[in-house]
Amino acid sequence: MPTPRKKIGLIILGGTVLSEESSDKNAVTVKGDIKPWLAKMPEINIMAEIEPIFILGEKDNEPDLNHWIKLGKIIADRIDEFDGFVVTHHVHSLLAAACALSFMLLNVAKPVVFTGSQIPFMLAKKKTDKKILKKYKGLGIKANLINALQIAIQGPAEVSIMFGNKLVRANQAHITKSLSLNLFDAPLKAVLATIDFGIKISEHAHADNNGTLIFSANFDDNVSVVDFNSEQNADYLKWVLEKKPNGIIIQTHNPESALELLKKLIPESYDMPIVIHTDIPYSNSANASYILIDNMTFEATLMKLKWALGQTKNRKKIAILMKENVASELLEGEE
Amino acid sequence: MVSQHIIIDFTLAKSYTEAVAICIAVSNNYAKIMKYHGIILMVIGILELILGISFLTKKRIGEAVRWYTLLIFSVSLWVLTNAVAALNDSYVIQHFFIEMTYISGGFIAITFLLFTYNFPSVKKIISPIKTFLLFLPAIINIFIILLTHTYVKGIEIINGSIREDFDFMIYIFSAYFLIFWSWGMWNIIDSYRKADGYHRWLLKYLLVGIAISATLGITADIILPLINVTFPGRNFIGAEFSIVWLGFTSYILYKKA
Numbered sequence: 001m002p003t004p005r006k007k008i009g010l011i012i013l014g015g016t017v018l019s020e021e022s023s024d025k026n027a028v029t030v031k032g033d034i035k036p037w038l039a040k041m042p043e044i045n046i047m048a049e050i051e052p053i054f055i056l057g058e059k060d061n062e063p064d065l066n067h068w069i070k071l072g073k074i075i076a077d078r079i080d081e082f083d084g085f086v087v088t089h090h091v092h093s094l095l096a097a098a099c100a101l102s103f104m105l106l107n108v109a110k111p112v113v114f115t116g117s118q119i120p121f122m123l124a125k126k127k128t129d130k131k132i133l134k135k136y137k138g139l140g141i142k143a144n145l146i147n148a149l150q151i152a153i154q155g156p157a158e159v160s161i162m163f164g165n166k167l168v169r170a171n172q173a174h175i176t177k178s179l180s181l182n183l184f185d186a187p188l189k190a191v192l193a194t195i196d197f198g199i200k201i202s203e204h205a206h207a208d209n210n211g212t213l214i215f216s217a218n219f220d221d222n223v224s225v226v227d228f229n230s231e232q233n234a235d236y237l238k239w240v241l242e243k244k245p246n247g248i249i250i251q252t253h254n255p256e257s258a259l260e261l262l263k264k265l266i267p268e269s270y271d272m273p274i275v276i277h278t279d280i281p282y283s284n285s286a287n288a289s290y291i292l293i294d295n296m297t298f299e300a301t302l303m304k305l306k307w308a309l310g311q312t313k314n315r316k317k318i319a320i321l322m323k324e325n326v327a328s329e330l331l332e333g334e335e
Numbered sequence: 336m337v338s339q340h341i342i343i344d345f346t347l348a349k350s351y352t353e354a355v356a357i358c359i360a361v362s363n364n365y366a367k368i369m370k371y372h373g374i375i376l377m378v379i380g381i382l383e384l385i386l387g388i389s390f391l392t393k394k395r396i397g398e399a400v401r402w403y404t405l406l407i408f409s410v411s412l413w414v415l416t417n418a419v420a421a422l423n424d425s426y427v428i429q430h431f432f433i434e435m436t437y438i439s440g441g442f443i444a445i446t447f448l449l450f451t452y453n454f455p456s457v458k459k460i461i462s463p464i465k466t467f468l469l470f471l472p473a474i475i476n477i478f479i480i481l482l483t484h485t486y487v488k489g490i491e492i493i494n495g496s497i498r499e500d501f502d503f504m505i506y507i508f509s510a511y512f513l514i515f516w517s518w519g520m521w522n523i524i525d526s527y528r529k530a531d532g533y534h535r536w537l538l539k540y541l542l543v544g545i546a547i548s549a550t551l552g553i554t555a556d557i558i559l560p561l562i563n564v565t566f567p568g569r570n571f572i573g574a575e576f577s578i579v580w581l582g583f584t585s586y587i588l589y590k591k592a
Binding site for chain 2: 154181
C-alpha cells in the first residue's frame with residue numbers, strides 16, 4: 001500500500017530566488033508567480049500535496065514582527081489541516097523570524113521549517129559581474145526547499161531552520177558565514193537532523209509533541225539594543241534611555257565593566273527591564289537590577305524579551321521568564 | 336612453464352572432474368595472484384558490509400536510503416563472492432562463485448536504478464507492481480544461474496590464464512546490466528544538471544565515485560571478457576575498483592558540505 005501523501009503548507013515571505021542563471025519567474029514577487037515558480041521544481045509536488053500561502057514577495061520590504069504574527073496565526077489556525085509547514089523567508093531576518101515563531105507557537109505538534117535563498121532578488125534580475133555571480137552559484141532555494149519539505153513531512157515537531165545539510169533548532173541557531181551552504185549552525189545538541197542520502201534525525205530532536213498548542217502572539221516591539229563593547233557607547237545609552245523603551249538589551253563581551261558603567265549611568269528609579277547579553281559564561285547572582293543572559297543566542301534573547309514584555313510588564317516576572325527554558329532556547333553546555 | 340591450451344566443456348558430463356585436475360596442474364603463480372586478489376577483495380567487501388550495516392543502524396529516513404542500503408549490500412555481496420572465488424584453489428568452486436557474482440550484479444543494476452529515482456529527492460513514484468517488474472529479471476537470473484550453464488559453458492586454459500567460454504546468457508545479462516546502469520546514470524546526470532546547493536555537491540561526488548568505479552568495473556568484468564582479453568585475475572579487478580565508490584560514499588557521509 002503506498003503511503004498517503006502528506007499535506008504541507010508552504011508559506012511565502014520572500015527568500016524564493018531559484019538560481020542566478022534562470023531568468024523568468026525564478027522568484028515569487030506577487031501571488032500569481034507561485035504557480036510558474038513551483039512548476040520549476042516538479043519534485044516538490046511529487047513529494048507532498050502543497051498548499052502555497054502568500055504573505056510577502058521578493059519586492060516587498062523586509063518582513064517584520066507584524067508579518068511574523070500573521071504567519072504564526074496562519075499556522076495556529078490551520079495546524080490540523082496540514083502535516084507540516086515550510087516557511088520561505090528573506091534570509092537577513094530569517095533567524096529573528098524563526099526565533100519569534102518558536103516563542104509564539106509553544107508545544108507545536110507539527111514541524112515548522114524555515115528556509116530560503118541566499119541570492120538577492122535584484123542580483124538575479126540585473127546584469128551582474130561574473131565574479132559576483134560566481135559567489136552566489138548554487139545558493140538558490142531549490143535544494144533547501146526540497147530538504148525543508150522532507151523535514152516537514154517526517155521531521156521533528158518544532159520550529160527549525162534548514163539550510164545546506166543541517167536542520168537546526170531555530171532559537172539556538174546562529175549565522176556562520178554568509179554565502180556558505182550551511183548558512184546556519186547550532187551547538188551539537190541543537191542540530192536536529194543532517195541530510196546526506198536520507199534524513200538522519202538527531203536524538204536531541206523533540207519526539208512527537210502531544211501537548212496542546214499555546215499560541216501566544218503578544219509581543220512588545222519597543223525594545224532597544226545597545227552594543228556596549230566600548231565606553232564610547234555610554235552616550236548612546238543615555239540617548240536610548242531618554243527615548244524610554246519598554247526594554248533594553250545591552251550586548252557586551254565584558255559584563256564586569258559593563259555593570260560598573262551601568263551603575264553610573266542608570267538611575268535607581270529606572271524600572272524597565274535591562275538585559276545584559278554576553279556570549280561568555282558569567283555568573284553574577286548578586287546584582288538583581290539587571291537580567292544577565294549568557295546562555296542564549298542574541299536573536300533568541302531579543303525575541304524572548306519582546307515576547308516576555310508582551311506577556312507581562314512586571315519586571316520580576318520578566319526576569320523569571322527570561323531565565324526559564326520556555327521553548328528549548330537555553331544553550332546547554334557541550335559534553 | 337610448459338605451454339598449455341586446454342578446452343573444457345562444462346556441458347559434457349566429465350568436465351568438472353577434468354577441470355579440477357587441470358586446475359591443480361595450472362601454475363602456482365596464478366594461484367598466488369588470486370590469493371592477493373582474494374585478500375584485498377575480502378577487506379573491501381567487509382568494509383562495504385560495515386557501511387551497509389551503518390546505514391541500517393544510523394536510522395536514516397527516506398526512500399533513497401532504502402535503495403542505497405540495498406545497493407551497498409549488493410555490491411558487498413558481489414565483492415565478497417569474488418573474494419571467495421579468488422581465495423579458493425578449486426576451479427570448480429571458483430567457477431561456482433564467479434557465476435554467483437552475476438546474481439549480485441543483477442541486484443546492483445536494479446537497486447542503483449531505483450535509488451536514482453529517489454535521490455536527492457523523489458523524481459517519480461514507482462508503484463510496488465512496477466518495482467516488482469523491474470526486479471523480475473534479477474530474480475529470474477538467480478534461477479538461470481543456479482539451474483543452467485548458460486553463462487559460462489566452458490573454459491580454456493592458455494598458459495596458466497583462464498578464459499571463459501561464454502554462452503548466450505552473458506550477452507543478455509550484459510545488455511540488461513548496461514541498460515539499467517545507463518538509465519540510472521542518466522537519472523543522476525539529469526538530477527545534477529538541475530540541482531543546486533547541497534544537492535549539487537552530493538551529486539557531484541556520487542557521480543564521480545560511481546563513474547570511476549563503474550567504468551573500470553564494467554570494462555574489467557563485461558567488456559574485456561566479451562572481447563576475449565585474458566590475464567590472471569581479470570575477473571576480480573572490477574570488484575576491486577568498488578573501493579573508489581566506497582571512498583566517495585564515505586566522504587559524502589563524513590565530510591561537511
